[in-house]
Amino acid sequence: MNPAQPHTLPPSYFDAVYQANEDPWHFETSPYEHEKYAATVAALPRPRYAQAFEVGCSLGVLTEQLASRCGYLLAIDVAQAPLEKSRRRCAYLPQVEFEQRRLPEEFPASARFDLVVLSEVGYYWSKPDLALVADQLLEALEPGGHLLLVHWTPPVHDYPLTGDEVHDFFLARAHAGGPLRHMHGFRRETYRLDLLERS
Structure with a gap:
């Protein structure tokens, strides 16, 4: 963990990022992002x-692509500005619901899922909050359900964790004989993907 930024990044961090740039990570235009979404x-x-x-x-770019594989898809974000754009992008997809939520504090109560996608978000949490979110996700994940992790791996000075730390945290749980098992994964130059299944 980066000692200069040990705490989970607050919603105000993301509000400021989106106020400065509507597409701060170039999700809509980057060939790198498009390749990563296709791989996801x-x-x-x-x-x-x-x-x-x-x-x-x-901004809902990956959401739109996931939706074709889902009967129902709940997509959440802590920031309101990108959610508004996501809703417009996916307005033609009745199976998609968008909500503004902050985890772990506002995890959807009594929710059950057979797929959870954690893409480019885990490194924003502190290690204790990541552990809480992991417990919540496992509780909500149906037996046989899948947890898909995709994260940028180079360190970013603002972020409490790296992508590798997020993935290694979940993989350690799988290797410890818990309710997760690692199905497959791969590493690219700047991101990694791992798929886990709840036993």
């Missing part, structure tokens, strides 16, 4: 998921 969707082993959950949907 291709990594899903099932053609269809009944109840899916995307944490940190931002």
Whole structure:
């Protein structure tokens, strides 16, 4: 953990980022992001998921692609500005619902999912908050359900964790004989992907 930034990044951090730039990470225009999104969707082993959950949907670019594989998709973000754009982008997709929520404090109560997508969001939490969110996700994930992790791996000075630390945290749980098992994964130059299944 970076000692200069040990705490989970607050919603105000993201409000400021989106106020400065409507697409701060170039999700809509970057060939790198488009390749990563295609790889993310291709990594899903099932053609269809009944109840899916995307944490940190931002502008909804990945959400739109995930939706074709989902009967229902709850997509959340802490910032209002990107959610408004997401809603417009996915207005033609009745199976997608967007909500402004902050985890772990506002995890959807009594929710059950057979797919959870954690893409480019885990490193914004402190290690204690990541552990809380992991417990919440595992509780909500149906037996046989999938948890898909995709994260940028180079360190970013603002972020409490690196992408590798996020993935290694979940993989350690899988290797410890808990309710997760690692199905497959790969590493690219600047991101990694891992798919886990709840036993």
